Structure formats: C-alpha cells, structure tokens
Amino acid sequence: MRSSTSSSRHAAILYAKVLIVICAALIVGFEFLSDYLLKHNSETYARVSQQYAEAIKMRPSRPGEPTSVLMVGNSLLLEGVDVERLKDLTSRQMHICPIFLEATSYYDWFYGLQRLFRQGARPDVVVLGVGVNSFLANSVRQDYAPMMLFDMRDSLRVASDLKLDRTATSNLLLAHSSVFWDTRSLFRTQILRHTVPHYRELVMLLKPLPAIPPTGEFQLLANSRLTQLDELCKANGSKLIILVPPTPSSEDAVRQMTTASQKAGVDTLVPIDPATLSVKYYKSDELHLNSEGAELFTVALAEFLPQTIFHEPLASRD
Secondary structure (H helix, E strand, O other): OOOHHHHHHHHHHHHHHHHHHHHHHHHHHHHHHHHHHHHHHOHHHHHHHHHHHHHHOOOOOOOOOOEEEEEEEOHHHHOOOOHHHHHHHHOOOEEEEEEEOOOOOHHHHHHHHHHHHHOOOOOOEEEEEOOHHHHHOOOOOOOOHHHHOOOHHHHHHHHHHOOOOHHHHHHHHHHHHOHHHHHHHHHHHHHHHHHOOOHHHHHHHHOOOOOOOOHHHHHHHHHHHHHHHHHHHHHOOOEEEEEOOOOOOOHHHHHHHHHHHHHHOOEEEOOOOHHHOOHHHEOOOOOOEOHHHHHHHHHHHHHHHHHHHHOOOHHHHO
16 A cells, blocks of 8 residues: 555656646747747847848958958947948948947957858958947947857857856856847846836946046057957958047047057057037937937048058049
C-alpha cells in the first residue's frame, strides 16, 4: 500500500513538470511575440537592418567609380544629417552608406565595425560620428546593439573591456541571443513616451552627458581608441575619418579631439565650428540639430568630406 508521503512526492513532481512546461511555453510565446512586434512595428529595427544589409555589400571602388564611404554614428548624425541631400550633393565623388543607431558610442562601433568587416564589408572609407562625449564613454547600448551589431564573441569582449560583472555580462549575452530580452526595455520606453509628457527631455535632464575628462586623461583615452579604430580599418583596407558633429558648448572638446586625432595620425572632420551655431539651430533638448541646423551641417559636410578624403577641393573633381 502506497504511503501518503510517496503520493505527495509524486504530486509535487507532477506539479513541477507542469509548471516547467507552462514557463517554457510562456518563454517561447514571448520570444515569438517580441520578434513579430519588432519586425513589424520598430522603425529603428527596419532602418538599421536595411542599412546593415547594404553596408555588408560595400566593396572598394574601381577606377572611375565613386569612393565607397561607410558612415556610422548615433542620433547626432541621424537627426543632424539629411542623408539623401548629402548623397545628392556628393554623388559624383562618393557612394555613401549610413548606419545610424541612437545612443551608441565608441564600443558599439568598434565591435560593430569588427563584425561588419568579418561579414565582408570593405568600404574605401569609414566615417565615425558619435560626438566627443560618446566617443569617450565606457558603455554600450543595452538594446538593439547587442542583437544587431555584435555576435557572441563581440559581446564577451565588450563585457571584458568594460569589466562588467556576471549579471551585466549575462544581460548582454541574453540581449544578443533573445529578442524578448533585448527589447524588453524598448516596450517600457514606448509606454512611458506615450504616458509621460516631455519624456525625452526628462530623460536628458536626469541623465546628462558625462563630463569631459581633464586634458591629460582625455588625450590618453582618445589616442588609445583612435589608434585601435585606425588599425582595425587599415587592416581591412579602409581609411578612418572621425566626424565631429556640433553640440552646444563643445568647442574645447572639439579642439582636444582634433589634437588627439593629429597625434594618432587620424583625419578629423569638423564641418561646422560649434561656436558659430546659436541655440536656434538646436531642438528643445539642446543637443540635437533641428531642421535648419541639419541643413547647415549637411551642406558643410558635403563640402568638406570630399576634401578630407581626397585632400583636394570638391570643385576640382566636378
């Protein structure tokens, strides 16, 4: 005759199995739902996916062909550059392919470029524009970037470079492997944007840009990162150009960045001196260019980018 203890044990095992099956079904369901919502509702995912696919196909230009230029950066370029206008103004000299992902910084693109090169991208020129603060930041974007810019080895190397603890490393690896885990914060952000007035301005207020480090530390950090990026690009047949978009009160940071680039032997492009732009050219967040500012920046970029690449005036190549 079976004891009540034995029956209780079997019942507990059965309940545990049922619970595991339910949890597994929920995990699979959330993953499929997240994947569907991402691919059918995310403008960022659609934009970056298309841009990424085009970037992989980039090859060195042949004689007589426009120079292939891969331009990568964050929201400073996304909102500050009219890509179609830039392409139209430079179509005789360059074939420009952009990948712009908001809130990205040095590490996002250092490892993002490594993966692009591994997948076959071979542009003549790589233009990186994330702003000085983001170039010096010790962080990566926690959503989209792990899934779209990194592979597993990159995620592990990022975790090592940033000295992440086990929890943060696990989050980064899960964000690369799971759509649900990668996008969980995006859904929360969308809800807040629709329910909290002026949500974006509030986030900017609560999370200001990091301070520029002292000159000695600035030069040491910037030189190291510029050298790594330059070596990566040269190893894959590409010329590196650092593009510095204007931000309010960034004159000193721009000067220091230019100095660091010169020491590292990397070309730096500053199409517009930040001191020449008043607040009327910026959006309400006082960081991103508005439509008027973007027009000025795009035209200036179209003029000076060919000069930086070819070391000769744009007019001489018409």
